[in-house]
Amino acid sequence: MSGHGGGGAIISGIGISEIGRRTGISGVDLTTRAATAAIADAGLELAQIDAVTSVAGGEIPGLSAHLGVTARWHDKGVASGGLLAPVLAACRAVANGEARHVLIYRTVLMMGGTILPAEGARAATASADSEGPISLPGMEWMGPLLTMHAYSAANWLAMHCRRHMHLYGTTKEQLGWLAVNSRRNAALNPDAAYREPITLEDYFSARMISDPFGLFDCDVPIDGSIALVVSASDYADDCKNTPVRVEAFGGAPVGGTWDQRPDYPKMASVEAAAEMWSQTDLRPGDIDVAELYDGFTFLTLAWLEALGICGEGESGPYIEGGTRISLEGELPLNTYGGQLSAGRMHGYWIVHEAVLQLRHQAGLRQIAGAEVAVAAVGGGPIAGCMLLTR
Numbered sequence: 001m002s003g004h005g006g007g008g009a010i011i012s013g014i015g016i017s018e019i020g021r022r023t024g025i026s027g028v029d030l031t032t033r034a035a036t037a038a039i040a041d042a043g044l045e046l047a048q049i050d051a052v053t054s055v056a057g058g059e060i061p062g063l064s065a066h067l068g069v070t071a072r073w074h075d076k077g078v079a080s081g082g083l084l085a086p087v088l089a090a091c092r093a094v095a096n097g098e099a100r101h102v103l104i105y106r107t108v109l110m111m112g113g114t115i116l117p118a119e120g121a122r123a124a125t126a127s128a129d130s131e132g133p134i135s136l137p138g139m140e141w142m143g144p145l146l147t148m149h150a151y152s153a154a155n156w157l158a159m160h161c162r163r164h165m166h167l168y169g170t171t172k173e174q175l176g177w178l179a180v181n182s183r184r185n186a187a188l189n190p191d192a193a194y195r196e197p198i199t200l201e202d203y204f205s206a207r208m209i210s211d212p213f214g215l216f217d218c219d220v221p222i223d224g225s226i227a228l229v230v231s232a233s234d235y236a237d238d239c240k241n242t243p244v245r246v247e248a249f250g251g252a253p254v255g256g257t258w259d260q261r262p263d264y265p266k267m268a269s270v271e272a273a274a275e276m277w278s279q280t281d282l283r284p285g286d287i288d289v290a291e292l293y294d295g296f297t298f299l300t301l302a303w304l305e306a307l308g309i310c311g312e313g314e315s316g317p318y319i320e321g322g323t324r325i326s327l328e329g330e331l332p333l334n335t336y337g338g339q340l341s342a343g344r345m346h347g348y349w350i351v352h353e354a355v356l357q358l359r360h361q362a363g364l365r366q367i368a369g370a371e372v373a374v375a376a377v378g379g380g381p382i383a384g385c386m387l388l389t390r
Contacts, residue, residue: 007140008095009241010236010287011388013042014228014355019191019343022110023223030208031107032227035067038227040104042238049229051075051097053086055106055346063105073377075219080251080275082345082382090230100232106348107225138353154210154296156220156258157379160265161212161298167265170315172212175297177322178333179216179340182294185327186337188365193220193343217297226352242359247282247372250275258380268383269306269376276385277308284308288370289357290331293348294338299379305383307374332367347377351386356388373374 015037017030018048039046052064053075064071073093081088083106090102157363164170180200198216206215231325236243252268261267277283284307292303301315309331310318319325325333336353354373356362376385 007245008233009091009246010231010233010239011041011228011351011355012101012187012235012239012243012248013038013044013227013241014352015041016191016229016349016352017107017225019046019193019222019224021027021220021222025223027107027109027225028060028063028066029225029380030064030109030223032067034107034225034227035063035103038105038229039084041241042101042229042231043238044101044229045196047320049101049103049144051093051144052103052105053090054104055086055334058106060107067088069103070133075102080253081249081380081384082251082272084249084351084377084384084386085251087228087230087351087386088249088251088384093232094232097232099233102230103227104230105225105227106346108221108345109223110221149161150189153380154213154281157296157298158213159226159259160267160302161296163265164167164298164313164316165212168316170301170313171202174316174320175217175301175309176200177319177325177330178297178300178338180343181319181322181325182338182340184322185335185365186305187340187344188327189336190364192337193339194341195337210341212297213298216340219238219295219339219344222345224343224345226348228348228355230352236363241361242390244355244358245375245389248276248279249386250277250279251384252378265302266306267302267379268381269303269378269384269385271381272378272385273303273306273308276387280387281388282372282387286372287331287374289354289367289373290333290337291336291354291357291373291375292334293350293377293379294334294340294349295344295379297340299336299382302336303385304377304378307376311334327365327367335362335365335367347375348385350377351375354386354388358388360390 014036017033051073213247250272252271294300304315322346
């Protein structure tokens with residue numbers, strides 16, 4: 001195998017805080033716990049961390065000083081990658097010798113939020129204990145959707161999903177298998193928000209959110225924090241745990257749109273996946289485990305097609321019955337329970353789980369012999385993905 005985009009970077013450490021619903025724990029405390037765990041997991045000391053960064057708009061002011069980290073590299077942001085942008089920036093920085101060890105975190109609070117519902121809410125959501133408003137390339141395209149009273153991502157992605165159904169015959173039952181599979185996997189994850197099994201009958205009887213999405217098509221808001229340490233590849237021999245190599249990565253360029261693509265209902269995941277595959281000799285058939293964004297069930301279908309795991313319009317039949325995507329199937333999918341059951345961490349639990357699987361540390365949900373994992377995050381005009389290897 002040969003990696004060209006991410007070949008100079010490894011993920012050396014991972015950390016996760018308590019995960020729960022309305023925990024009452026502050027964002028600073030959750031982040032401190034995840035960050036401290038990730039640094040220790042990497043076998044590093046605070047003094048060795050060159051930078052602390054997060055998703056644009058989600059940084060906690062003064063966190064570096066709070067942790068005791070002296071910044072020697074500053075994330076100026078990248079023009080692609082969406083929610084994974086700081087991870088991709090860190091990979092480039094360590095590959096280019098600008099930094100050696102970079103800590104990246106994502107912290108969410110149920111009572112924070114990213115859509116500001118009323119005048120005056122901005123101050124509350126921008127506090128140090130809040131997730132903070134997200135500002136990402138492509139958000140300017142929300143204007144036309146808001147004028148149509150489509151105020152939620154559930155509305156926006158429901159339109160994508162309905163179009164996919166019209167074009168390819170995708171069914172709601174096929175979507176349901178993603179929800180059932182995620183909950184089945186979450187039962188093996190002690191950190192997951194919801195672990196009780198659900199059936200297709202439960203899925204169909206759940207209340208409607210935005211047609212065709214019902215309650216179980218939507219991810220679960222939680223409180224929590226996840227941190228990663230991205231290190232230069234020559235640190236691999238000194239890692240406390242098995243290092244995970246960033247084989248390749250891709251991000252969608254700035255300037256995308258939610259609803260004006262000529263190939264609608266495709267999304268920026270198409271461009272991100274194409275860039276990632278251009279950097280490696282590995283192919284979709286080499287993937288042992290797939291951790292794919294499921295803020296809504298349809299986003300997982302979009303990633304399956306964008307990544308070339310199945311053909312255009314074939315994602316519904318691909319997941320039907322839930323056998324192929326089970327832990328024992330040919331492509332184990334969202335092995336930790338996904339955002340649908342474990343909880344909404346904006347894709348960072350996806351990367352965390354991919355690392356655990358490649359280290360062979362995922363416990364009861366471990367995929368035997370996993371060597372290659374894909375972690376794909378985002379939807380609409382914002383997308384990033386990584387191919388990781390043991």
